[in-house]
Amino acid sequence: MATRGLGIGVVAERTGLAVSAVRYYEDQGLVHPGRNAGGQRAFERSDIRRLSFVRIAQGLGFSIAEIRAALAELPEGRTPTKSDWERISNDFGRILDARIAQMQALRRNLDGCIGCGCLSLERCKLYNPEDRAAKLGQGPRFLLGDTPSDAE
Secondary structure (H helix, E strand, C coil): CCCCCECHHHHHHHHCCCHHHHHHHHHCCCCCCEECCCCCEEECCHHHHHHHHHHHHHHCCCCHHHHHHHHCCCCCCCCCCHHHHHHHHHHHHHHHHHHHHHHHHHHHHHHHHHHHCCCCCCCCCCCCHHHHHHHHCCCCCCCCCCCHHHHC
């Protein structure tokens, strides 16, 4: 990496992150700044995009480990191309689509249960005589996708 680059304050301002957050993301291996002659961090312009991606991905619920794995696919030392970002976008898009489908199913089930009010009808997703769902695992099993027939 070149010894001249953007200072941490400039990168923080451009990304909307605190300087401490930029340092944290560096510690997590999400960016790899060089050092200038004075020993200060020297970031590439491409690091602004990387850190902006980190901020957005975290807002969408992705973990640091997931983000680190995605960024590991990008080239170091050059600005990623459109196809580099499209590859990551497609991967994250599939994960987001699955999460959205799971949340929509959960919402449909919750709407039905909340609307019912009695929680004891045979058709209710939470109906669980003699705690049959316990053998399927922890949590609200029928709301997580298991069916009463799975518990028989």
